[in-house]
Amino acid sequence: MGSKFMKSLLVAVFSVFSFGVAMAEEGHEPAQHEAGATHEEKLDPGKIIIEHVTDAHDFHFMDIGGKAISIPLPVILYSEGKWHMFSSGNFHHGHEAHDGFFLVNDHYIQQMKAEGVDVSGLKNQQIIAVDAEGKPNASVQVYDFSMTKNVVQMLLASILLIVLMSSIAKKYAKNGPNKAPSGFQNAVEPVITFVRDEVAKPNLHGKYQRYLPFLLTVFFFILINNLFGLIPGSANVTGNLALTAVLALISFIVILFSTNKHFWGHVFWFPGVPVPVKLIMLPVELMGIFTKPFALMIRLFANMVAGHVIILSFIILIFIFGAMSKSLGYGTSPIFVGLAVFIYAIEVLVAFIQAFIFTNLTAVFIGQAFEHGDHHEGGHH
Known part of the structure; x- marks a missing residue:
């Protein structure tokens, strides 16, 4: 119960501070560059949201008395x-x-x-x-x-991933199967087993052990960065299109190296289909090779950005209503903060779901790359 309260309090404080920073910057810059200006700059929700979900050259937390509290990079x-x-x-x-x-x-x-x-x-x-x-x-x-905040946070997440998994691997090497897992090892083992049994085995069959290290690396890398993005003041790394594009590119390369002659035979000259239909299917099949990694890239990016945008939108609504009437702003603030907390809790779940979906789809696409050959050799069509 206490952890739920702390989580709710954390997101509420983060949301208010985030908007406070944006409002301070909105009012601060004109004062610096336009001395003597008396007009009050209008609230621009789109600009505020974009500033909070894009990359920057510092970790900026808030402004206090016109002084920025930030970590320069x-x-x-x-x-x-x-x-x-x-x-x-x-x-x-x-x-x-x-x-x-x-x-x-x-x-x-x-x-x-x-x-x-x-x-x-x-x-x-x-x-x-x-x-x-x-x-x-x-x-x-x-x-x-x-070294922008996205780069720094991604490096920190990578270091954390290496340290945690190395320590767990050392425990397995030392104790083997004779001793029950403990501590963080006990928390990670069910996740590893889940990826192996629910992602790798059903999609890759007998070749799952060959691809399991790659799938586990992708899963935990995305998961750690997703969770890091929920910490107040941090960067939403997996909400950056460049990162998701690189992850999709790596998956695309693995998929291509997993193909065989039967896969390319189905792409360029689909067997058992009339020639006119083959000519129609050829560009469709070729396009399908590239739409798979593109779908991986967009899916992860859109889902991780959406949650942050929704949370900020709810908090901004407080100030929009407050600009119309102070009593209306105070009166609606508990509702919008409650909705922001609710979305934040969902985002924790989404962090796990999106890591699973990216990993699972990657396994599906890899399996499709060589399954035609397996079926052909087994006499199945």
Whole structure:
């Protein structure tokens, strides 16, 4: 009961703090760049949500008294034959240039537009070279190898995965089957058994042991990153399309290396089908090879982003109603916070489900890559 209360309290505090950070940034930037402005900037829910689900060069938690509470990350740039390494804190959240470089934000883009500067190639959180006046210097090419929060969190998750699984493997090597598992080993063993019995064996049959290490690595890597993304102030790594694309690409390569001549025979010249139909099926079958990893990429990305967007949307509704009437804002806040807590609890379940779905679909696609050969050799069609 106590853990449920703490979880509810955690998400409520996180939600309010997250919106507070966004509101502080919304009100802070104009004060920095437009001294003397008296108008109050309107609430932009879409902008706030996008800022919270995209990558950044620091872990930004909140603003207190106009001072940002954040963890700056290393900036690593290569430009004009030189390496530049410094802390992202030197940008002061996109308010100042450093060493001839600037961290682009929405206000900077708007300011450059107002001055008639072409900003078609600029995007939020991009590091660019600027001239002495602070305007984009298109003649200088910048290669960004910075450690963003997505990269840092992914590395931390990878290290955690290696450490935990190595310690469990050492226990198995030391004790063998003679001693019952204990501690974290006892919690992980049912999950490993589940992936083996419910994912690998049904889809890969006699070849499941060959692919089980890969499937377990994919499952636990996605699961750990999904759970990390639910920690207040962390990054939603699996909600980044680049990461899900790389995971899908790795699965795609494994699938291709698992194919045999029977698989390609069914793709290019489906047996037992009239020639006119074969010509129609050929582009469909070829497209199907690429739609499988594409489906893996989009499914994981969309599901992990959706939960964060819904939680932020509920919290933003409090301030939208509060802008109409303070009493309405206070009156509806328990409802929307309760809904946010409910979605947060579902997101914990979704973290496990999406890791399972990605792993299971990967096993299904691998099984389809070589099952035609097995059926042919066994005399089955």
